[in-house]
Amino acid sequence: MGKLQSIPELIDLSGKHGIVTGGLKGIGQAITRRLVECGAKVLIADSDPSIDDCSDTELMAFQYCDVTNAADLASAITSAANDQGIDFIVNNAGIFPTTGPIEKVTDEFVSRMLEVNVRAQYSASREASKYLREGGSIVNVASIAALRGGANISAYSTSKAAVIGLTQSFAQELGPKGIRVNAIAPGIIDTPGVQDQLAPLKAGGLDIENAIASNPLRLAGQPDYIARAAIFLVSDLSSFITGHTLVVDGGSTA
Ligand SMILES: NC(=O)c1ccc[n+]([C@@H]2O[C@H](COP(=O)([O-])OP(=O)(O)OC[C@H]3O[C@@H](n4cnc5c(N)ncnc54)[C@H](O)[C@@H]3O)[C@@H](O)[C@H]2O)c1
Structure with missing residues (x-):
């Protein structure tokens, strides 16, 4: 085998x-x-x-946007499109407060989870679809909680399961326009959000690093594992893939 191509050589998104x-x-x-x-x-x-301002290159810009707010979303999408259209949206924003035992979960809590994790992804995908050019890609971030559920995370897993449903329906409807729609289901990944969630358990003696690496590959889940899957789904390398949920979890759900 010859020299392996670097990622930017293999996936050119310029x-x-x-x-x-x-x-x-x-x-x-x-x-x-x-x-x-x-x-x-x-x-x-x-x-x-x-x-x-988080931009360290002219290829990166920041705009304040609460994804649950229609005006914020519309403004972000039109800014990114800049009268030319867009090629991708990655619906990653999400919340994952621990749900707790079912009998303690309030309707307000469930509504908020669905609002951020499902309704906002739906709205963002719908609004983006008006600007997505042929060959465009929508990537929705779901979770392995969507596939197997879990005790004490019922509202979260409910919301993430719905992400898979919306991904499949959008894929069928937008496919004829040349727009692909896929989801990624990450396993446990070491992020600020997860560290916040696990902090009380850490205080109680949980070994967080061990928990994050509790998969057959014994690899600590790093954000870049998900990023590699996302660039694949945005790029033409996945041009015959739509409506799919790509599980990226070190084998946790195998
Ligand atoms: N980390 C994991 O183990 C894991 C596993 C499976 C799925 N996920 C999913 O991956 C996504 C990202 O998770 P993370 O761990 O990186 O989270 P994180 O909490 O570390 O970061 C989330 C980011 O989303 C932003 N955000 C939150 N609510 C928003 C809103 N209403 N509008 C706009 N931005 C908002 C936050 O400001 C933050 O920058 C989420 O959808 C989460 O459910 C995470």
Whole structure:
């Protein structure tokens, strides 16, 4: 075998424009970095108000956007499109507060989880579809919780299972326009959000690093593993793949 091509040689996204929601931290940040490395121009749409500029290259820009807010979403999408259209949106922004025992879960809690994790992904995909050019790609971030559920995460797993449903339906409807729609189901990944969630358990003696590496490959889940899958799904390497949920979990659900 000859010399292996580098990722930017294999996946050339120069001239492509798009959006990563929740791209300031964790998985979204890693996805943004890989997309930019491949030459794509990325608008980070995130609701963290503490950062008003995260761009370390002209290929990366930040716009405040709460994905649950229609005006914020429309503004982010039209900014990224800049009268030319967009080529991808990665619907990554999500929340995962621990649900707790079923009998303690309130309707308000379930509604908020569905609002951020499902309704906002639906709205963002619908609005983006108006601007996506032929050959465009929507990537929705689901979770392995969508596939196997779990005790004490019922509202979260419910929301993520719905992401798979919307991915399949959007794929069927947008396919004839040359737009592909896929999801990624990450296993446990070491991000600020996960560290926040696990902090109380750590105080109780949980070995977080061990928990994050509790998969058959014994690899600690890093955001870049998800980013590599995302650039594959955005790029032409996956041009015959749509409606698919790609599990990236070190074999946890095998
Ligand atoms: N980390 C994991 O183990 C894991 C596993 C499976 C799925 N996921 C999913 O991956 C995605 C990213 O998770 P993460 O661990 O990187 O999270 P994180 O909490 O570390 O980062 C989330 C980012 O999304 C932004 N965000 C949150 N709500 C938003 C909103 N309403 N509008 C815009 N931006 C918003 C935050 O400001 C932050 O920058 C989520 O959808 C999550 O459910 C994570």
